Amino acid sequence: MSILAYNCPHCRTSKSGFNPKHHVNFRGDASKPLTFYTCGSCGKPLVVLYKATGHNWDPKICPGDPRNHDFIINETWPKQIDLVAPKFTPENIAKFYLQGLDNLERQHFDAAGAMFRKTLDCATKLINPELKSDLNKRIKLLSENGLITKDMGEWAHQIRLGGNEAVHEDEPFSGKDAEDLEAFTKLFLMYAFTLPGMMKERKNLSGNS
Known part of the structure; x- marks a missing residue:
């Protein structure tokens, strides 16, 4: 069996x-093989259902092998979940938040903490652009x-x-701390942008009815 880049x-x-790690045919159909993999980075599992797209596939060769050109990935478990910011979050602030989420998912906890702080910094500036003081004040x-x-x-x-x-601290930021920071962020x-956005949307709908 071949290593899958995914x-x-x-x-x-x-x-x-x-x-x-393991390979079976879905419901006995050799044109629909199922392969169980583990990630080389985190060790967690991935199940891939392949399907044959032509007549030149070889059931003796792993469908993930480049020699089996007629196999494509049909479905995977678990599925890749897109990271999203709370609804109505301004685009630039959402980008910083998503960078924090991405770093959190990759277990880059120090980088995640820094990006969540930057998210807050930019959000508070947007709430009142006239306040030029430091974040604490x-x-x-x-x-x-x-x-x-x-x-x-x-x-x-x-x-x-x-x-x-x-x-700023010399000790690495922990995963628990980064997760707590993400929850607060x-x-x-949601309170700064999502709820006001929902209320405005509702008022617009009521006004047009």
Whole structure:
């Protein structure tokens, strides 16, 4: 059996080398082979259902082998899940958040923490572009002026402090810390952009009815 180069749905390593472990024919049909692989980066499993597209396939050769040109991947388990930002998050802020998510999935926890902090930094600037102060003071002013709720202010400080730790501390940022930071960041984006966007959308629909 041959190693399969495929984007891992678990650790998101691009073109990871998947090692074949077991091979069977789906419902006894040699033109629809099933192969069980493990990721060479994270070791987690991938099941691939192939299908023959022509008449020159060889059932004795693994369908992932380049010599079997007439086999293509029909379906995989688990499926690759697209990373998404909360709805109505502005495009540039969503990009920073997705970079944080991508780094989190790849277990690059320090980079994830830094990107979640950057997401917050840009989000708070957008909420009130006139505030030119540092992030700590900006969060306090936004909360004091009622532009964000008290809870949002607390979440923002958690993201700020966690992001600072990821960037400046000598000890590596842990996966648990990065996951907590992502949860706070997601909540902040939902309250700052998703809920207002949904309300505006609803008002527009009501106005047009």
